[in-house]
Amino acid sequence: MLEVCNLSVNYRHNWAVQNVSFTLQAGQVTGLLGSNGAGKSTLIEAILGLVPLANGVVKWAGKPVAKQLDKVAYVPQRSQIDWDYPVTVERAVMMGRVATTGWFRQHNRRAKMLVKNALERVGMWQYRQRQIGELSGGQQQRVFIARAIAQEADLLLFDEPFNNVDRQTEIIIFEIFAELKAQQKTLLVISHDLSETLNHYDQLLLLNKQLIACGSQAEVLTNENINRAYDRYDNSAIQPLTINHYPNANLVN
């Protein structure tokens, strides 16, 4: 179980995430929704300890996440990666095993098996010798999903895995989510998509700096919540980052 308690992140004098609390259960896929700049990526980075916390606690199985990062897999946004980097598909997936293999050691047979299985699972084994820049967007995403699988983590965090991927990749990723769920893993997935794919999630979180809503699809996706999350009451896209939301104010157009 992942417990996030009163989490706040301050980025260069602005609140990027404010007072967010929620829990994730094992064997569940949770979707993290919100507009651009709502703090979704920052929230995931804060859970991992990649950005300093202004306030709050993040615990996995009762202990701080930062102390057990080997149990956490992180799939960054595709745009964060330099796809011209001279690395082949197989070696990129092997990076999921670097921390477990440890310093001064070569990857063992088991690590190589895990990488092979993960690549076969996402349908990329035949591309293992390709340089990653030669792949399509969907294939690149699958390489990173394979890296997360090979890591054998219990908590998996995905930052926009469905951004600009083909239909086939989307299907494969949702299949993998279902398999990981069956293995009692905990998944948190950032998504933009408010369409029927939401049925794949057991729980939804709606974020706009603060947590707007949390729960089932019916509970979370009410008109009022969506308006608050996407700042519909105000058409200008630029919002001061320190804006406060008053829960009782009537924000619907």
Next chain:
Amino acid sequence: MLTWLIEPLEFEFMRQAIAIGLSLGILGAVVGSYLILQQMGMMSGVISHAVLPGISIAFFFEISVVIGAFIAGVLSALVVMGIQKRSRIKVDAAMALTLTSFLALGVILITLLGTNQINLEEILFGDILGVTSGDVWRTILITVIILLLTKLFYKELEFYTFDPLGAKASGLPVNLLYFGLVCAITLTIVASMQTVGVLLVMSLLVGPAITAYLLVQELSQMMLLGSILGAVSSIAGMYSSYYFDLPSGAAIVMVIFAFFLLAFLFSPKQGLLTEPEIKNKVINWLKFSK
């Protein structure tokens, strides 16, 4: 041909210069590979100029100039990173500011401390003829140490330079790895100062590495091919300097650039002239002109 190759080797200074050039060609390509993959090619320029205040202070206190240069170089890289991380300022601006400030401080310190004996021109352009056998052994030692460390931490450094956030998320001590890289870059620069000078050392770090980058698809291959190119360039530069009476540092840099140009034009996968469209145009044009 053989006498042409052997003749310069009869001179002690040429043997030493070639040994040091060989060593630096390899070292520069290995360290430079990390540098350019981090998109920090200009960082070598910053560090190489920022060593000046360190040299001045070391000279004043009569300690090894290498140590002073090393400390000042590492410090400048940390200043760049600090400015970049803790503000909205982008890395290029941070580098420009740091480079000039350190250089200015160095110039002031030379006057203030009265260390005018420092030959600025020698630091800026290097003097291959002034290389001593002590310099040669020091350079070879630095090269061997850095190659060993690269081998030991290869998989961690590869992960970190490819996906810094992912590496940090998996618990790798990324700040330590960054610091290690900065130390390696600075050591390389300090070791190269004597040969090519701080103005041209950027070429040894960046040139062979990017040439290899255009030709291979894995980091280890990039380092290997880069090392070969770096070593060959150094030696070719030395020979042309001997036979055509050219400044050795500049000759090395021009050979490095020539290799780059070849790869840039003719790399099978990335070359300008190997792009199918342009290739056909060139072929047609050649046919037409016949």
